[in-house]
Amino acid sequence: MFNPWLSLSFKAFQLAVEAQSVIALRMLRLAAGGANAQAEANRMVTEKILAAAEAQTAAAMAAMQGSKTHVVAGKAVNAYGKRVRANKRRLSRKKT
Numbered sequence: 531m532f533n534p535w536l537s538l539s540f541k542a543f544q545l546a547v548e549a550q551s552v553i554a555l556r557m558l559r560l561a562a563g564g565a566n567a568q569a570e571a572n573r574m575v576t577e578k579i580l581a582a583a584e585a586q587t588a589a590a591m592a593a594m595q596g597s598k599t600h601v602v603a604g605k606a607v608n609a610y611g612k613r614v615r616a617n618k619r620r621l622s623r624k625k626t
Contacts, residue, residue, distance in 0.1 A: 538603055538604050541607050541611070544611075545607055545614060549614050555621035556574060577613060581609065584609045588605040588609045
């Protein structure tokens with residue numbers, strides 16, 4: 531029998547790896563200093579608050595619909611994953 535928590539665990543692990551790459555890219559930008567570093571620091575704080583609210587809302591909606599616990603947790607992981615992937619794309623682009 532398939533364990534749905536195994537799939538969720540893999541997604542959480544994948545999110546953790548992607549988050550580490552975003553952290554590294556952000557540290558490079560912050561270390562460079564200047565206006566871009568200040569903007570990135572401000573964006574980072576704002577995005578963390580918005581991501582937490584989005585994840586909490588998604589999980590709460592799934593819970594209110596009577597979804598199983600692994601589905602509720604998956605909604606939160608997916609919300610964070612969407613933000614992490616967007617940041618990775620944005621931070622990986624070359625500045626011209």
